[in-house]
Amino acid sequence: MSQETIWDRLQRIDRRVIYWLLFILLMIPFIRPLGLPVSISPQAISLVEGLRKLKEGDVVVVNISSGVSAWPECLPSLVAVSKVLIQQKAKIIYWTSFVDGHMTFEKIVEKVPGFRGLTYGVDYVHLGFYTGAEPTVAQLATNIRAIFTTDYKGTPIDQLPIMKGVNSAKDVKMVISSDTGDYCDYYIRQWRIPYGVPTAEIGIAMIFSQYQPYWPEIIFGMTGGARGGAELEKLIGELGDATVTMDAINTSHLLVIVAVILANIGYAATRRR
Amino acid sequence: MGYPTTIDGILGIWTALALMLFVYSYPLFKENQLFRFAEHFFIGLSLAIAAIISIQTTIRLAITPLMAGKIYYIIPILLGFMMYFILHRDYRWISRYPIAILVGSSIGLGMRGTIIPNILSQIIATITPPKAGAVALSWFNFVYIGIGTILAVMYFLLTFEHRGPLLYPTRLGRWIIMIGLGAYYGNTVLFRMAMLSGRAQFLLQVLGLVPF
Secondary structure, three states: OOOOOHHHHOOOOOHHHHHHHHHHHHHHHHHHHOOOOOOHHHHHHHHHHHHOOOOOOEEEEEEEEEEHHHHHHHHHHHHHHHHHHHHHEEEEEEEEOOOOOHHHHHHHHHHHHHHHHOEEEOOOOEEEEOOHHHHHHHHHHOOOOOOOOOOOOOHHOOOOOOOOOOOOOOOOEEEEEEEEEOOHHHHHHHHHHHHHHOOEEEEEEHHHHHHHHHHHOOOOEEEEEHHHHHHHHHHHOOOOOHHHHHHHHHHHHHHHHHHHHHHHHHHHHHHHH | OOOOEEEEEEEEHHHHHHHHHHHHHHHHHHOHHHHHHHHHHHHHHHHHHHHHHHHHHHHHHHHHHOOOOOHHHHHHHHHHHHHHHHHOOOOOHHHHHHHHHHHHHHHHHHHHHHHHHHHHHHHHHOOOOOOOOOOOOHHHHHHHHHHHHHHHHHHOOOOOOOOHHHHHHHHHHHHHHHHHHHHHHHHHHHHHHHHHHHHHHHHHHHHOOOOO
């Protein structure tokens, strides 16, 4: 009977051990942040540069197509972008294609101190939920009032000062889409191409490579996931949740890399016998 | 936002934490009754919220204008009802009409903005060299994307057998595709880790170990 080596045992580690280790490693940076460096991508730089070109009173649409479950990925970018929009004194219209999108809007308002000096309905508004994917996005481009008759609180849209003179994509200076799926594609096809509305994407890490070919010709800026949020936080000089999250992700990746290396060494060592 | 002080706030975060731990009991321990309860509870709740929002939206966008005299709103309402015939084997064919209209209109709308961003701009972006003074990495990316695109497209030349002069370019093309898919998968892992880190942070917040 051959004796069991350490490599054999490494091949048989219970996956639950890895999960527990991963979960514990993820928690450490939240208790004691490590402050690991985050390099800034040109896509994030051009996003902030694009936002900085906005003038006072310009109307910007922020499309929330990410749910509460994607907060660790999308919320930091949404918060950072909202901070810059407020600094530029832009008028911000939020709307969402997710049923829990209003919770994201309320979280943004809670996390951005600049909103406290602004008036809801005058400087910013949340028009609420829309369904229907690309046909609805196309309809929004031609007539916002065909989709939204009230804001998410039920106030008629025509009673909101911010919506005065804002009827279609022609009245909007910029659209920013926070995605976990295809919504930025819809805005590119229905807003950017036909009406020339500058479009940016602040999506989850998973779709970053999907939208990369669009930058910079079609979308002027983009960020991907918590990493993108950390880049924006660094760019605007206000470190926040994403910076800490990146520490946690880095430590967890370290475990994954070590596990992959050990597993491969173990596999090679046991196969040789 | 600090730690919740109201009864419903405290109850809310502890319920959320309990449900989260029920769900994680599956990968961290094994399948059990608590996990199943959380799973069914979550699906039921999500469907209930989605149903309420959908009904509200239908009332806001279709029923209200119809009652206000816009009689043509009866058309989308009828098309919506026709969808439900999909549930009946004998009348399933009726549901094909609204589905056909939906698919047709979506394709039509999608096509109008597809040529420029998905084809023309991406070809231009692929063949446009970096600006003067660009770093070496930009030039590497330019060459890699240019050659990689050609090789990856060659891999899909299925009308010719991949041998002779096509053997090595198509093999390289396959490698390029695999590298691309690897990067995509890497981003997927990054996304899942970020989600998990959010839950880890929430656990610590509820326990009062880090601020809300």
